[in-house]
Amino acid sequence: MVLQKRLEFGFNGYQVPTTPRATRSARRRGTIQKRVEDNQLCAFDLLATVAGKLLLEKESSVAYSNASTEKDKCGFVKKEWEDANNPLKAQLSEEGSSGGRYVFDLASHAYDQNCNPKESPNPENDGHSGSASVLTTSSCSEKFVAEKMVNAKSNKEVGSFASKVGCSGYAEFSGCKLDDEINKLKDEQKMFGKVPFVRGTDRCSAEDPVNAKPPAVVSSDDSAKFSLYVDHIPHSASPCQDDLKVVSRDDDENSSGCTHPRTKTKSFRPVTRIGDRRIRKILASKYWKVAPKLKADRRSNTDGDLKPMYRNKRNSYKRLRSQMNIPFKKRKLFYGNSVSSSDGCIRSDGISCSSEKGINGDAPGSSAKIHGAAGKSSSVAGQQTAFHSRDSHVKLRIKSFRVPELFIEIPETATVGSLKRTVMEAVTAILGGGLRVGVVLQGKKVRDDSKTLLQTGISQDNQLDALGFTLEPSSLKSVPPICAVDSTDVLPCDVLQPLTRYLPDPTEVQQGISDALLDPQVTNLGNFIESDNDSAPSSTNSSVDKSTRDSKPLVPIPETAMEALAVVSEHRKSKRSEIAQRRIRRPFSVTEVEALVQAVEKLGTGRWRDVKLRSFDNAKHRTYVDLKDKWKTLVHTARISPQQRRGEPVPQELLDRVLTAHSYWSQQQTKQQVKQQPDTCLLL
DNA sequence: TTTAGGG
DNA sequence: CCCTAAA
Numbered sequence: 205m206v207l208q209k210r211l212e213f214g215f216n217g218y219q220v221p222t223t224p225r226a227t228r229s230a231r232r233r234g235t236i237q238k239r240v241e242d243n244q245l246c247a248f249d250l251l252a253t254v255a256g257k258l259l260l261e262k263e264s265s266v267a268y269s270n271a272s273t274e275k276d277k278c279g280f281v282k283k284e285w286e287d288a289n290n291p292l293k294a295q296l297s298e299e300g301s302s303g304g305r306y307v308f309d310l311a312s313h314a315y316d317q318n319c320n321p322k323e324s325p326n327p328e329n330d331g332h333s334g335s336a337s338v339l340t341t342s343s344c345s346e347k348f349v350a351e352k353m354v355n356a357k358s359n360k361e362v363g364s365f366a367s368k369v370g371c372s373g374y375a376e377f378s379g380c381k382l383d384d385e386i387n388k389l390k391d392e393q394k395m396f397g398k399v400p401f402v403r404g405t406d407r408c409s410a411e412d413p414v415n416a417k418p419p420a421v422v423s424s425d426d427s428a429k430f431s432l433y434v435d436h437i438p439h440s441a442s443p444c445q446d447d448l449k450v451v452s453r454d455d456d457e458n459s460s461g462c463t464h465p466r467t468k469t470k471s472f473r474p475v476t477r478i479g480d481r482r483i484r485k486i487l488a489s490k491y492w493k494v495a496p497k498l499k500a501d502r503r504s505n506t507d508g509d510l511k512p513m514y515r516n517k518r519n520s521y522k523r524l525r526s527q528m529n530i531p532f533k534k535r536k537l538f539y540g541n542s543v544s545s546s547d548g549c550i551r552s553d554g555i556s557c558s559s560e561k562g563i564n565g566d567a568p569g570s571s572a573k574i575h576g577a578a579g580k581s582s583s584v585a586g587q588q589t590a591f592h593s594r595d596s597h598v599k600l601r602i603k604s605f606r607v608p609e610l611f612i613e614i615p616e617t618a619t620v621g622s623l624k625r626t627v628m629e630a631v632t633a634i635l636g637g638g639l640r641v642g643v644v645l646q647g648k649k650v651r652d653d654s655k656t657l658l659q660t661g662i663s664q665d666n667q668l669d670a671l672g673f674t675l676e677p678s679s680l681k682s683v684p685p686i687c688a689v690d691s692t693d694v695l696p697c698d699v700l701q702p703l704t705r706y707l708p709d710p711t712e713v714q715q716g717i718s719d720a721l722l723d724p725q726v727t728n729l730g731n732f733i734e735s736d737n738d739s740a741p742s743s744t745n746s747s748v749d750k751s752t753r754d755s756k757p758l759v760p761i762p763e764t765a766m767e768a769l770a771v772v773s774e775h776r777k778s779k780r781s782e783i784a785q786r787r788i789r790r791p792f793s794v795t796e797v798e799a800l801v802q803a804v805e806k807l808g809t810g811r812w813r814d815v816k817l818r819s820f821d822n823a824k825h826r827t828y829v830d831l832k833d834k835w836k837t838l839v840h841t842a843r844i845s846p847q848q849r850r851g852e853p854v855p856q857e858l859l860d861r862v863l864t865a866h867s868y869w870s871q872q873q874t875k876q877q878v879k880q881q882p883d884t885c886l887l888l
Numbered sequence: 889t890t891t892a893g894g895g
Numbered sequence: 896c897c898c899t900a901a902a
Contacts, residue, residue: 786896786897787897788896790896810891810892811891812890812892813890813891828889828890828891829890829891829892829896829897830896832890832892832893833896836892836893
C-alpha cells in the first residue's frame, strides 16, 4: 500500500501587513509576481508556514509524500532522511520489497528550482496560484533523496508519480508546481479534523485541554493562525522591567480544526490563500542564509545537562554561567522556545481511533507476512482486506505541521524588525535544529520503525483518524539527559542540539573570505583580523543593523522542559528570565596579543577604543573593554613567573614589550598629571 | 559610549 | 569576562 503524506506549508490566514501580499486570486491571475524579499516578512511567513495544520487524508490510491522541514543547504541537518531509523525511509524500503510504495513529497523541503529547473516550472507561468519560485541557495539533496526513494520502488507508476509529486506545489518550499494528478487527489482528499496541539504523547494528553476538544473538520482553506502574545514581565520578576516577554505561538484553538476557520481567521487578520502560498520568498530571503549561521552553544553545567543556545552578533555571545545565576541584563536577551509535547515534538491532528491493536512485532517484510502477523485481530485483517480489495493504497495528507511554541524575550525598546528577526531566528532554529518525524497512533507514539503500516494498523480506515505525525527534535535521542535535567535549571533541553552538526555553508565561508580580502587593512600587520570562529553567527550582523543589536539568540526549549518549568512554579520562569548568557571565553591568540601590543605601543594605554579600531576592528568579538582587560592580564602575566602562567604561552618577547610599553605609557600619564598639577594649583 | 578598575 | 561608576 502506498501512504501519501503531504506536508503543506500554508500561510494559513497569515498576512504580512508591510508587504504587498499576493492574494489568492491575484496569484491565480498571475498578477502578483512580485518577489518578496523583505526580511521582515520572513519570520512571519516562515512561522505562518510552519504553523499550519496537519491534515491526514486517506484515499484509495495515492502516493505517500513526505514533507520535511529540514533544509540542508542552510546548514540544517537533514540526517533524518538518511537515518536508518527514519520511519519513512525505513518503511519505504520495506514497502518496496513488500509491494508497498511510498512516494515522498519533498515539497516542504527547501526545494531549489536550480535543482531541476525544468521540472520546476515557474509558478507564475504555470498558472498555479501561489506556486512559488525557488530558492537559489537550496540544495538538491532532498531531491536526491526523493529520487533515490522513488528508484527504490518497484512500481513504475508510483515512481513516476513520485517524481511528479516531488515537484508538487503542495509545499511552498518546493517552489514547484502541483501536478495535475496531485490536484485531483487534493480535491478528492478528505479532510480530517486537525488534532490539537498535543503536548505529551503520554503524559499530557489527559491534561491538555486542547486535546479534549472535539476534532473539527477543516477544509483545505482552513487556516491556522499565528498569534503573538506580549506580556510584561512582572516588575518583581526581574530587574529589567522594561523588558518585554514576547511569546509567539500558534493558537491551539485556531489552528486545531476550527469549524469556521475562515471566519476566525478573518477576524484575526486578512486571510490570504494559504494553500497556494509558497515559501520561496522566505527561502529566497537572506534569512535562510542567516539561519544557518545560528550556532548552538552547549555547555554542561553542574548537573550535567546541556544548555544550548544560540548566539549571534557580537553582542550575542551570551552564555549561561555555570551556576546559572547570572543577572539578567536588559541588553542581554534570552530567547527560548519550547516544543510542544513531552517529547518535545509537534504533532499533527486527526487522532480518533482506538489502540494500536494492529501493531505487532513483525519485522518489516513482505505483505504476506503482514497479513499473517500474529496478534492481528481478525477484524483488523478483514478491514485491511477490504481496504486492499478496494485499493491497497493509503493516502495521508499532512497539511502542515504545527510550529512549536516559542518563548521569546526581547526588550520593548527593540524594534519591530528585530522582533521579527527574533521570531525568524527562533523558527529557523527549530527547523534547523534537526527535526524528525514521529508517528502517533491513537495517542501513542509508534516507535518501532520496522513495523509496517498494516502491522501498526495505520492502513486501516478507522486508524487513519487516529494517526498523527509529530515533529520532534532529533536531538532528543542524542541528548537524553537533557530532559531529565533538574528543572531548576534554566535550559533543560536542547532542541537545537542537532545544530552542532551544522556545516558551514560554502557560501558563508566564501563570504567571510571575501570580506577579509576586501578589507584594506587585512594586509596591515598591525591590524589584527580574525576570521571569526563564529563567523556564522556573527555574520548575521551584516543583515542586522546595530539598533537591533539587542536581539538575543534564541534558545528553543523542548516542551518537556517548559512543562517542567511550569510545574515547578512561576518563580522558575521568572528566574529563568533573569538569566543572562555569558560570552564564550575566547583566549587571545599570540597573534592577537602581538597586534594588541603593537597597537598599545603606538597608541598607549587608555585609548582602547582606538586600539580596537586600529587592530581589532574586524574582530567583532573583541571589544575595547576586552582589549583593555587583556592588556591588564598581559601586564600581570609579564610580571609573574613563567611557571605561574597559564594558557597558551605568550612569547617572552611580547611580554617584555608589554612591560616596556606599560611602563612607558604609565610614565607619560604621570607626566601629564604632573603637568596639570600646576594648572590646578593656579586655579586654586 | 569610553575609560578605568574592581570582581 | 563581567559589572559599573565616571567621565
